[in-house]
Amino acid sequence: MIDVIGAPFDLCGKRLGSRLGPAAIRLAGLVEELESLNFSVADKGDIRVSTEDPESAGLRSFRPLLSCVTELRLSALETLKNGRIPVVLGGEHTLAVGGVSAALECFEGDLGLLWIDAHADINSPGTTSSGNLHGMPLAALAGMPSGESGQVDEEWNELLTTLGQARPLDLGATVWYGLRDVDPAERARLTGCAITMHDIDRRGIETTVSQIDECLRQSGVRQLWISFDVDVLDPMLAPGTGTGVRGGLTYREAHLMAELIHEALDARGCPYRLVGVDLVETNPLFDTQNQTAKMAVEWIASLFGKTIL
Numbered sequence: 001m002i003d004v005i006g007a008p009f010d011l012c013g014k015r016l017g018s019r020l021g022p023a024a025i026r027l028a029g030l031v032e033e034l035e036s037l038n039f040s041v042a043d044k045g046d047i048r049v050s051t052e053d054p055e056s057a058g059l060r061s062f063r064p065l066l067s068c069v070t071e072l073r074l075s076a077l078e079t080l081k082n083g084r085i086p087v088v089l090g091g092e093h094t095l096a097v098g099g100v101s102a103a104l105e106c107f108e109g110d111l112g113l114l115w116i117d118a119h120a121d122i123n124s125p126g127t128t129s130s131g132n133l134h135g136m137p138l139a140a141l142a143g144m145p146s147g148e149s150g151q152v153d154e155e156w157n158e159l160l161t162t163l164g165q166a167r168p169l170d171l172g173a174t175v176w177y178g179l180r181d182v183d184p185a186e187r188a189r190l191t192g193c194a195i196t197m198h199d200i201d202r203r204g205i206e207t208t209v210s211q212i213d214e215c216l217r218q219s220g221v222r223q224l225w226i227s228f229d230v231d232v233l234d235p236m237l238a239p240g241t242g243t244g245v246r247g248g249l250t251y252r253e254a255h256l257m258a259e260l261i262h263e264a265l266d267a268r269g270c271p272y273r274l275v276g277v278d279l280v281e282t283n284p285l286f287d288t289q290n291q292t293a294k295m296a297v298e299w300i301a302s303l304f305g306k307t308i309l
């Protein structure tokens with residue numbers, strides 16, 4: 001049973017347009033595709049998004065982000081408590097804090113996170129060079145200090161409080177996959193299992209996906225959230241994103257990865273289960289004929305068990 005939740009928010013990055021992502025993904029046939037795999041799917045529509053963004057000396061677009069995250073968190077928490085799987089459509093990756101923090105609360109901190117992304121997204125206000133909150137969701141989820149003072153620090157702490165500081169994300173149960181653009185200050189923070197494009201080039205999809213499985217088993221978690229940023233895909237294949245970096249996953253690599261994760265989840269005795277998914281950073285303004293949203297829908301179908309035969 002799946003609930004689709006749209007989060008059309010894009011004020012924390014440098015390029016606007018991913019607010020159109022949820023509509024593009026729906027038009028690419030997400031609900032129909034999941035229903036064809038025999039899931040019962042409810043589309044909860046889009047959360048309310050405030051675009052009112054008062055000038056401030058603090059974190060950029062902090063107020064609209066906070067209201068958005070609060071709504072998304074509530075919606076995801078309701079879905080999780082009903083025993084359903086939230087599939088959150090972004091919008092920018094900052095929003096992952098909504099669903100993941102809801103899952104951390106619902107499962108009392110027992111949560112692994114698979115972060116599929118070209119970027120590590122673990123800057124904090126004190127280490128970011130861009131000031132964009134969309135590069136900081138993992139630092140917020142892990143409850144890291146801002147490293148700043150004054151209004152920025154106050155707002156960061158307000159965000160952490162909203163996310164429920166009692167259950168921060170365990171970075172030891174966090175796996176990054178597809179990394180190729182990591183800031184110097186982020187490197188020291190990749191304490192979990194960080195699988196780069198270099199690793200994927202050398203060892204291939206099958207071996208690196210087994211590595212994900214081993215990391216999750218070692219961490220002892222029983223629930224898994226998957227956060228999929230379309231910028232992990234090669235921009236030739238998925239140009240519809242504001243944060244493209246060349247050298248990403250090919251079409252076949254991405255699908256094989258999704259199929260193997262499904263296999264791992266489906267295997268007898270798998271200690272963890274999938275409890276939620278983000279599908280973020282689709283930006284139709286940079287796309288051609290909605291191919292990035294279509295690719296995202298096809299990927300999610302593979303993750304949920306679609307096979308060729």
Ligand SMILES: [Mn+2]
Pocket residue numbers: 093117118119121229
């Ligand atoms: Mn990201």
